[in-house]
Amino acid sequence: MTTGDGVEVLPIVADEDVVRVRQLVRSVAVAAKLSLIDQTKLVTAASELARNTLVYGGGGRAEVSTVSNGRRTGIRVHFADDGPGIADLDLAMTDGYTSGSGLGLGLSGARRLVDEFEIDTAAGAGTRITLTKWSR
Amino acid sequence: MDRIPILTLGDILLVSIQVDLEDQLALRLQEDLSDRIVATGAHGVVIDISALDIVDSFIGRMLSTIASISRVLDAETVVVGMRPAVAITLVELGLSLKGVRTALTVEHGLRLLRGARAAELIGLPDDDEPAEPAPAGEPAAAS
Numbered sequence: 001m002t003t004g005d006g007v008e009v010l011p012i013v014a015d016e017d018v019v020r021v022r023q024l025v026r027s028v029a030v031a032a033k034l035s036l037i038d039q040t041k042l043v044t045a046a047s048e049l050a051r052n053t054l055v056y057g058g059g060g061r062a063e064v065s066t067v068s069n070g071r072r073t074g075i076r077v078h079f080a081d082d083g084p085g086i087a088d089l090d091l092a093m094t095d096g097y098t099s100g101s102g103l104g105l106g107l108s109g110a111r112r113l114v115d116e117f118e119i120d121t122a123a124g125a126g127t128r129i130t131l132t133k134w135s136r
Numbered sequence: 137m138d139r140i141p142i143l144t145l146g147d148i149l150l151v152s153i154q155v156d157l158e159d160q161l162a163l164r165l166q167e168d169l170s171d172r173i174v175a176t177g178a179h180g181v182v183i184d185i186s187a188l189d190i191v192d193s194f195i196g197r198m199l200s201t202i203a204s205i206s207r208v209l210d211a212e213t214v215v216v217g218m219r220p221a222v223a224i225t226l227v228e229l230g231l232s233l234k235g236v237r238t239a240l241t242v243e244h245g246l247r248l249l250r251g252a253r254a255a256e257l258i259g260l261p262d263d264d265e266p267a268e269p270a271p272a273g274e275p276a277a278a279s
Binding site: 022105108113 | 192193
């Protein structure tokens with residue numbers, strides 16, 4: 001597993017940063033020749049998590065990179081914040097569960113839209129989430 | 137901040153979202169539309185999302201909320217122009233856009249609203265399942 005051309009980092013501190021994350025992920029996904037549907041799924045998942053980083057994490061950053069496993073190219077998007085973290089991850093990953101005013105589809109929905117989804121969080125320890133979508 | 141323009145076509149309001157939608161802009165559209173429905177007495181709202189390359193849960197919720205608010209204000213909402221990739225993603229995300237009528241094009245949407253209004257005026261039961269195929273009905277096999 002190698003990381004390609006480098007990692008692009010975007011801060012997520014305001015509403016418009018969520019849009020910037022979407023645009024960056026889209027352009028990297030287009031460059032990696034993901035299909036239109038896979039681009040759309042990845043950008044949608046990234047949009048959910050960028051908003052979570054802003055609203056629940058109190059802001060943070062996104063890192064976008066192209067990766068390869070030798071056979072296929074993929075896009076990896078990493079989100080990190082130093083917010084309150086998630087105390088009960090199983091509950092937070094449940095469809096329809098929300099601690100805020102959302103629909104409760106952000107985490108569980110985003111996981112369904114990508115190939116790999118890793119989350120590292122604990123109460124008081126911030127949240128780090130990594131998404132990967134592979135080309136077909 | 138910018139606003140999304142709302143056009144008036146007879147007793148129908150037409151909104152075409154042509155920008156990458158920030159959350160605040162979406163919330164402002166919700167308020168502007170409610171005001172305009174009351175100010176104009178409009179009976180229908182058509183929201184064209186053909187330029188949107190994603191609809192995430194926030195935007196999806198905005199569309200549902202607009203449909204609910206306008207219904208309370210005696211106006212029917214139709215969301216038109218959803219791209220197939222957006223429809224597939226929306227369903228996989230888990231959003232059903234409950235209570236939101238959809239049509240493939242602005243023209244279909246306008247026809248749907250005029251038909252619904254005419255039926256209402258002559259006292260026919262509202263036909264809740266329009267003949268228009270909803271874009272969300274695309275086969276989900278292409279993942």
